[in-house]
Amino acid sequence: MFSAALEVVLTVAYREATSRRHTHLTLEHLLYALAHDTDGERILAACGADLPQLRKDLDKYLNDSVEQFTRGQHKEPEQTLAFRRVLQTAVLHVQSAGRQEVQSGDVLAATLQQNRSYAAQVLAAQGVTRLDVLEYITHGISKVPPAMPPSSSAGDEQDEGAEPGLGERRGAGASKDPLSTYAMNLTDRARAGELDPLIGRTDELLRTLEILCRRRKNNPVFVGDAGVGKTALAEGLATRLLGEDVPDLLEGAEVFSLDTAALLAGTRFRGDFEERFKAVIAALAKRPMPILFIDEIHSTVGAGATSGGTMDLATLIKPVLTTGQLRVVGSTTHDEFKHIEKDRALARRLQKITIDEPSLQETVKILQGLRSRYEAHHRVRFTDEALETAAKLAARHLRDYKLPDSAIDVLDEAGARMRLARGAATLSEPAAGDAPVQEVTPREIEEVVARMARIPAKQASSSDKDRLKSLEEALGRVVFGQAEAVRTVARAIKRSRAGLGQPDRPAGCFLFAGPTGVGKTELAKQLAMHLGNEFLRFDMSEYMEKHAVARLIGAPPGYVGFEQGGLLVDAVRQHPYAVLLLDEIEKAHPDIFNVLLQVMDHATLTDNNGRKADFRQVVLIMTSNAGSRELSAANIGFWESGSSARAVDTRQRASVQRSKHAIDKAFSPEFRNRLDAIVSFDPLSPGVMETIVEKFILQLEAQ
16 A cells, blocks of 8 residues: 555654654654655655755754653654644545555644644644645646756756755756767867767768858758768767857857757656756756757657657757757657658758768768777777778678678777777786787777677688689589589679679579489588578479568568568568578469569669668579470481581580570560579489489488
8 A cells, every 4th residue: 555665754764763762753763854855855846845944943853852661661752643634644545546555745734734833833834735745746737847857866956965945046056067968069078089080071060060050040960871870960069069160140059959868757747848958948048159969859759748848859859959049969760750751840940961871981980080099999900901891791791780890890809809808908008018909900890790790700701712612623522524514604704703693682582493403502501601601592483372482572561461561671681791592483372472582683672661771792693494394305307317516516515505594485585684694504413313312321420
């Protein structure tokens, strides 16, 4: 029935009576405990009580007016009739209100009904009435408007040991500055050298200064993908405003970063959030040239709104944006900016600045500018080659993240790994000169990227010349009797890796055609193993129906499985470096061929949720038995007979020609034109079959 906080108050009151050897547990003990409780302090201060004076009066009364046990007697204090009546009244009040627990405010309201008690009289002398308490605990209406909301949590109130008094004393001295509580002064941090330098972004920074110098609608908002450096641009603005070549209009400007989470945290009653934000705006108005930076500005739409209400942070900030007296800088992503565009009144007050992903060369310059910061933190030295490798591998393997953030993460993790490896991450840091500074080389960068991208370590290597050099020889040792097919695949892979292929197409698109059981699937498996890529296999006999294409790219809205995504898109997104095998492609529904056209042409596939899968590092292999019947069929008509080489060659060329005609008939021209090669597999000779049998016998012996 009693809340946990109230039980603590009752325990404190009982211990207070016991420590003073009082014969009775009175209302004054209870009020004394409430005056030292967090919730009690908040309620009493909101109702206009002078807490230091109240504690002083109660302490004097308990020392002088309450009967004590004689020394040597160890008895428990007895509850007075008024004490029991207050608890009973509070319980009845809670039950009538339909609540489950008795809070400190209920006990305080019941105490004020005991007019003959000293506790009620001392509160009345300070102007605290029962109506004041009920209005505050029920509706959150404070009798004394504070500079900081009374409903804040302990972190929003006075420091430990500070005692709040009247409303004026709380606003003037005890309460914290709203800017220090709900915002961060980026200008002070830039002046202290705590912010990282801004490298590049000259045009974006100049456009920001131009918008800030406008008379009206001078509120720029940075819009870009996550990780492209929007927050860094705001920090660079704070550093730029400290320079000498600052426009006269922005001279002496200060940049404050608003903490929206802290602004919302602890707001229990209606009006608390609005009071906090108004206090922040009032504090900013006292500054000569304030600039408010709101990170993730889209979160202002709906922030602080109650159920059924329209008052949110975006509504409160619109008048501030219109007048131009307070300049606001925001940042958000392209997807989240759509929420702002729905609120046309808010969108027209903001000036959009698009922040694009930096190029590879710009990313290297950014890493060079941040090198000293990370070298000092990790006590390592990054070589120039390591910086270039971090940028290249981050762009190649960490496709879900944008530059320069992904490259900075690689650099940071490589430094942390090097520091842990030498045992430097201990409680007692060694002196800088005790051990030589270790270098982070491209090899360490490659290992870190391999772990972050979940790919084989050799695949993350920035140079795979040796592996590609022996590709044809390695495949020939495990796939027997298909020398021409192995040679065709190896040449196509080398051509793609050498940069001679088109950059916006898959690493290879092959159609393996031939009889069943001659090594088409085995060649795909061995290719994935030698390249160090993931092997992904889809049996196209499972996709013969028209609706089966939804399993690959995801079901449309309104259908079962819409939230699950597509199997093919998810597989490639998880393993961007893979050998994708579509087995027995001729059995698939024709709609699947239409889906594969854009994959082979632009190396991208979008699922039902708008997520894109990148196929640029995928080797796409499709197997088919089309034409195998024509290869094994007997020739009709007059042909050269006998076993001479000329006769055999003539018959083989005729069979191959019939097989190609069957493939042309099975697949459309636009599909065949997008293939790198149609690889024909020959039937196996008896000698090759013996070699394959010996291979499997050796594998069986190894088991």
